[in-house]
Amino acid sequence: MRTMRSVIVIGGGISGLAAAWQLRGRADVTVLESSTRVGGKLRTGTIAGVTVDEGAESLMSLGPEAVELAAAVGLGDSLCAPAQAPTVIWTDGALRPLPPGHVRGVPTDPSALTGTGLLSLEGVARVAAEETLPATPLTEDCSVGAYLGTRIGQEAVAVHGVVGGTGRFPAAVADASGARILTGTTARSLQRVAGDRWRVRAMTGDGVLTMEADAVVLALPAFAAAELLRPHSPMAEAGLSSIPHASTAVITLAFSRARAHFLPTGNGFLVPPVDGHTLKAASFLSNKWSWLHDRAPETFVLRASIGRIGEDELLSRPDRHLVRSAVAELHRAVGPMGEPLASRVTRWDRGLPQYGVGHRERVARIREAADELPRLALCGAAYEGVGVGACVATGLAAGRQILSQP
Numbered sequence: 001m002r003t004m005r006s007v008i009v010i011g012g013g014i015s016g017l018a019a020a021w022q023l024r025g026r027a028d029v030t031v032l033e034s035s036t037r038v039g040g041k042l043r044t045g046t047i048a049g050v051t052v053d054e055g056a057e058s059l060m061s062l063g064p065e066a067v068e069l070a071a072a073v074g075l076g077d078s079l080c081a082p083a084q085a086p087t088v089i090w091t092d093g094a095l096r097p098l099p100p101g102h103v104r105g106v107p108t109d110p111s112a113l114t115g116t117g118l119l120s121l122e123g124v125a126r127v128a129a130e131e132t133l134p135a136t137p138l139t140e141d142c143s144v145g146a147y148l149g150t151r152i153g154q155e156a157v158a159v160h161g162v163v164g165g166t167g168r169f170p171a172a173v174a175d176a177s178g179a180r181i182l183t184g185t186t187a188r189s190l191q192r193v194a195g196d197r198w199r200v201r202a203m204t205g206d207g208v209l210t211m212e213a214d215a216v217v218l219a220l221p222a223f224a225a226a227e228l229l230r231p232h233s234p235m236a237e238a239g240l241s242s243i244p245h246a247s248t249a250v251i252t253l254a255f256s257r258a259r260a261h262f263l264p265t266g267n268g269f270l271v272p273p274v275d276g277h278t279l280k281a282a283s284f285l286s287n288k289w290s291w292l293h294d295r296a297p298e299t300f301v302l303r304a305s306i307g308r309i310g311e312d313e314l315l316s317r318p319d320r321h322l323v324r325s326a327v328a329e330l331h332r333a334v335g336p337m338g339e340p341l342a343s344r345v346t347r348w349d350r351g352l353p354q355y356g357v358g359h360r361e362r363v364a365r366i367r368e369a370a371d372e373l374p375r376l377a378l379c380g381a382a383y384e385g386v387g388v389g390a391c392v393a394t395g396l397a398a399g400r401q402i403l404s405q406p
């Protein structure tokens with residue numbers, strides 16, 4: 001293993017920053033980030049004087065990487081758990097709590113489903129029969145929905161918040177990494193030079209910036225990584241370009257507790273696509289995160305998400321329409337809260353990669369093709385998981401990959 005002299009990480013979201021952190025002390029790292037700040041989908045903003053997350057509001061993870069990294073960069077004491085509350089679904093005209101005994105919405109206690117309104121009597125009986133069904137081997141990739149059509153799966157997931165917002169996480173990682181961070185710098189092309197070095201051409205506010213390094217990490221959304229890889233690997237480019245993305249918008253609403261007609265309890269609700277609503281989820285931030293309640297006890301903040309794959313028309317509407325639709329549907333779902341004090345719409349264009357059937361194989365092909373390019377590593381939400389934990393894990397792995405290459 002030789003020490004790399006220089007590494008350029010393209011993309012300053014949490015994946016790229018995790019890669020930079022992994023490389024700290026072993027390489028001279030520069031992170032190129034096109035926007036004016038690091039963090040990507042981890043970002044805080046202010047509404048009615050209250051700091052809230054506008055992108056991810058939690059660190060969802062199957063493994064320990066995100067929590068361990070948060071602790072390593074000094075946020076250990078700021079990690080917090082959401083309030084305990086049942087998961088609630090808005091379906092068939094009512095809010096219906098999922099009964100206790102489920103993991104990520106998958107029931108583990110079939111008897112608890114009786115009388116919830118979520119399933120018919122036949123449906124409850126069908127779920128109860130699951131234990132006695134013969135095993136269904138997972139011989140090939142299939143959608144979760146298809147698999148659950150024949151069985152009930154299980155997956156454990158941990159959810160953490162950060163006091164003050166998960167938007168604090170990337171800045172802390174960036175600081176601890178010691179990397180040079182160039183914001184407002186958009187990588188436009190990647191070239192192989194001088195045998196085994198990489199040259200990156202980037203646009204900045206001041207014009208074109210050209211840099212060279214021993215290695216590069218592409219910590220970008222799939223479509224952006226595809227652009228840079230086009231001249232180097234048609235296979236990787238094709239695979240990355242074929243990953244679909246859903247655009248989404250987060251509508252944050254602040255209510256005055258004194259003036260609201262009514263305020264909901266619980267942590268929020270999910271909306272299945274079958275009911276034809278605009279909302280896909282609502283999160284009652286002031287109930288869910290005690291730090292937020294403590295900081296702004298007179299204000300009630302919630303956020304609603306809209307935008308599933310194929311809903312581009314909905315997202316093309318102006319902000320005030322989205323706010324109006326969200327408020328109207330929230331009133332129908334939980335009750336008439338009255339008018340919000342303030343609203344904020346945050347749009348995430350192509351913000352969520354969609355893991356369709358065959359995603360695992362597609363990613364294996366992309367990684368195989370990219371592995372043929374020396375001293376280049378890929379990380380980000382497009383590969384092994386969209387949650388922050390999975391992104392951190394890919395970033396750390398990309399850093400290790402670069403360090404292990406000759």
Ligand SMILES: Cc1cc2nc3c(=O)[nH]c(=O)nc-3n(C[C@H](O)[C@H](O)[C@H](O)COP(=O)(O)OP(=O)(O)OC[C@H]3O[C@@H](n4cnc5c(N)ncnc54)[C@H](O)[C@@H]3O)c2cc1C
Pocket residue numbers: 010011012013014015016032033034035038039040041042054055056057058059060061185186187188219220221224248250348351352379380381382386387388389391
């Ligand atoms: C609305 C929303 C809510 C979410 N909620 C949660 C949640 O509660 N919990 C959870 O665990 N996960 C959540 N996620 C998912 C999670 O936030 C993301 O998957 C994760 O943050 C992605 O990190 P990343 O670094 O891979 O990508 P990004 O955050 O997209 O970072 C990529 C960076 O690359 C930059 N970039 C792009 N092109 C270039 C270029 N050419 N040159 C230089 N820089 C470039 C971008 O500006 C961006 O900063 C949510 C996602 C969204 C959109």
